[in-house]
Amino acid sequence: xxPLLREAALLAYQRxxxxxxxxxxxxxxxxxxxxxxxxxxxxxxxxxxxxxxISSRNFIQHxxxxxxxxxxxxxxxxxxxxxxxSRSRAxxxxxxxxxxxxxxxxxxxxLIRRGVPTTYFVSTHYIESGEPFLHDxxxxxxxxxxxxxxxQSMVEAGITIGAHSHTHVDFGRDLSDxxxxxxxxxxxxxxxxxxGQPIHYFAFPYGLPSNVSQRAIDRVFESGFLAFVSAxxxxxxxxxxxxxxQRIHADPGMAxxxxxxxxxxxxxxxxxxIQYSSEKLDSLLDTNASC
Ligand SMILES: [Zn+2]
Numbered sequence: 546x547x548p549l550l551r552e553a554a555l556l557a558y559q560r561x562x563x564x565x566x567x568x569x570x571x572x573x574x575x576x577x578x579x580x581x582x583x584x585x586x587x588x589x590x591x592x593x594x595x596x597x598x599i600s601s602r603n604f605i606q607h608x609x610x611x612x613x614x615x616x617x618x619x620x621x622x623x624x625x626x627x628x629x630x631s632r633s634r635a636x637x638x639x640x641x642x643x644x645x646x647x648x649x650x651x652x653x654x655x656l657i658r659r660g661v662p663t664t665y666f667v668s669t670h671y672i673e674s675g676e677p678f679l680h681d682x683x684x685x686x687x688x689x690x691x692x693x694x695x696x697q698s699m700v701e702a703g704i705t706i707g708a709h710s711h712t713h714v715d716f717g718r719d720l721s722d723x724x725x726x727x728x729x730x731x732x733x734x735x736x737x738x739x740x741g742q743p744i745h746y747f748a749f750p751y752g753l754p755s756n757v758s759q760r761a762i763d764r765v766f767e768s769g770f771l772a773f774v775s776a777x778x779x780x781x782x783x784x785x786x787x788x789x790x791q792r793i794h795a796d797p798g799m800a801x802x803x804x805x806x807x808x809x810x811x812x813x814x815x816x817x818x819i820q821y822s823s824e825k826l827d828s829l830l831d832t833n834a835s836c
Contacts, residue, residue: 552801555804559809570635578631578632580780581618581636582638582781583774584638585642585774589652590645601652605655606799610799614635617659618638618662619705622638624790632783638664641665642752643666643690643709644666644709645689647689649695653665653702657703664706665707666707670711675689675692676690705742708733708770710749716758729747730767733769745771747773749761749774749775751776752775752777753777775790779792779793793806
């Protein structure tokens with residue numbers, strides 16, 4: 546289906562389900578049970594468009610639309626509502642993955658100007674080396690990653706930095722303990738050294754259930770992270786999981802965004818796409834509680 550046809554179909558679906566969506570919102574309001582939305586972007590750029598970029602004009606449209614309907618909150622606040630079991634307003638949190646230098650052109654200045662809480666997940670190898678991501682090289686469009694100076698400027702401007710592994714590894718593969726340490730634990734230590742701040746959140750590269758393993762999740766919590774985020778699409782219902790925060794891909798255009806965030810009934814019925822055991826995590830988190 547072409548992007549235009551898909552957009553038209555989504556808008557038509559939204560119109561047909563408008564009444565049901567309103568019923569859901571009324572219920573969320575009366576029960577203080579609004580699901581928390583967490584969006585993820587990669588690149589806001591007007592050149593070399595690809596499937597993980599969005600134009601600066603479109604990104605501004607997203608922020609305008611969101612700002613009229615949602616409270617922009619931090620990832621900590623999103624997690625707090627998971628723990629408290631109550632969310633009386635519709636909230637959204639903005640995240641970015643990877644660490645592309647172009648985000649300094651429009652996205653970050655705009656987010657900072659508007660005071661929008663943002664978490665910026667970076668893969669440390671590319672920041673350190675200045676090398677382009679392998680998936681961009683393979684696509685014939687090597688793009689410049691952020692520098693450490695840029696990361697520091699973000700921190701000074703109030704952007705929260707998160708960990709996105711060292712080399713953007715796929716954790717669905719069978720990785721050695723040594724690799725897990727380098728890609729998870731060492732990254733947290735390194736980013737804390739770089740930023741002078743605690744690093745609380747880990748974003749699994751690719752972020753689908755097939756890109757995550759129980760061993761990697763265990764390592765995330767052993768390393769002191771409070772929660773990990775995924776990228777399979779999904780809301781965070783208050784009282785639900787506070788160690789795994791689900792994220793929604795912020796597609797270019799408006800139809801997919803408005804379809805998700807006016808609470809598409811299909812998407813509010815979905816459970817967590819990632820299943821994991823929390824037995825070991827419970828004891829680990831008790832140990833880490835004072836960190
Ligand atoms: Zn990534």
